[in-house]
Amino acid sequence: MKLLDGKTVLVTGGSTGIGRAAAIGAARHGADVAINYHSRDEDAESCVAEIESLGQRAFALKGDVALPETATDFVAKAVAAFGKVDVMVSNAGICPFHAFLDMPVEVFERTQKVNMHGAYFMCQAAARQMVAQGHGGAIVAVSSISALVGGEFQTHYTPTKAGVHSLMQSAAIALGKHNIRCNSVLPGTILTEINKDDLADPEKRRSMEGRVPLGRLGAPDDLAGPIVFLASDMAAYVTGAALLVDGGMYVNLQ
Ligand SMILES: NC(=O)C1=CN([C@@H]2O[C@H](COP(=O)(O)OP(=O)(O)OC[C@H]3O[C@@H](n4cnc5c(N)ncnc54)[C@H](O)[C@@H]3O)[C@@H](O)[C@H]2O)C=CC1
Numbered sequence: 001m002k003l004l005d006g007k008t009v010l011v012t013g014g015s016t017g018i019g020r021a022a023a024i025g026a027a028r029h030g031a032d033v034a035i036n037y038h039s040r041d042e043d044a045e046s047c048v049a050e051i052e053s054l055g056q057r058a059f060a061l062k063g064d065v066a067l068p069e070t071a072t073d074f075v076a077k078a079v080a081a082f083g084k085v086d087v088m089v090s091n092a093g094i095c096p097f098h099a100f101l102d103m104p105v106e107v108f109e110r111t112q113k114v115n116m117h118g119a120y121f122m123c124q125a126a127a128r129q130m131v132a133q134g135h136g137g138a139i140v141a142v143s144s145i146s147a148l149v150g151g152e153f154q155t156h157y158t159p160t161k162a163g164v165h166s167l168m169q170s171a172a173i174a175l176g177k178h179n180i181r182c183n184s185v186l187p188g189t190i191l192t193e194i195n196k197d198d199l200a201d202p203e204k205r206r207s208m209e210g211r212v213p214l215g216r217l218g219a220p221d222d223l224a225g226p227i228v229f230l231a232s233d234m235a236a237y238v239t240g241a242a243l244l245v246d247g248g249m250y251v252n253l254q
């Protein structure tokens, strides 16, 4: 069964990792897909080619989500290409691991701007379009298990993920009357470029794996199903919710 037949899905940070898996997962479920990306044109082009090979329409637009105009431009171009916006997957994010006591101001501010401001502007721009269309919609934000637990070298990052989680809760209230549902997924540790260097340390990787009851770290595709589900009408009565997708890592105290 295709869950997103005829829908138009926008994904930020869609050229790699979780965003790419969500974009291709949505296309597998019948959606036309627009991706935003920040760098590496070849990744974006290959994602578009993969979606088109599934028989769906796709385009990629380069832009920095930290800037409000990137969001308005992305939504406007998606409407020009596909005629409407049904789903926004706000996924783009960075996590430059760094110690707390000597955190450079620029690293702190950039992390807030990309992860938190970026999510805010993208979700707001998509919501404005959905309200104007008048037939509802769905927003799925990629938060993190880090919205709920800390990390020694993530003091600048974990508050942004708590912020994204909270944004979905408040947006769910603000947009419920327009039948726009707002939910977040909370991935655990998923093997992507964001943590390639961090997990290159075999001891760190083993310790992270050891915390997962399902016995492995996640793959980007592990997020595709939960994101497609929350975007789809199967989740018609789900809003303001947060879905952990972590192999059980969060509940594994001892
Ligand atoms: N990999 C993991 O263990 C986890 C990742 N997450 C979140 O998942 C999201 C996706 O990350 P991953 O797929 O893991 O890593 P990734 O590095 O493969 O993907 C990040 C994406 O965001 C894009 N991006 C970065 N800065 C941007 C900007 N300024 N403007 C537009 N796009 C930008 C990148 O180009 C890339 O496509 C992030 O929000 C991250 O915080 C959450 C929990 C765990």
Ligand SMILES: C[C@H](O)[C@@H]1OC(=O)[C@H](O)[C@@H]1O
Pocket (backbone or CB within 6 Å): 095, 143, 144, 145, 146, 151, 161, 187, 188, 189, 190, 194, 195, 198
């Ligand atoms: C980048 C990290 O490996 C990853 O990001 C998160 O949000 C998770 O908590 C992991 O720490």
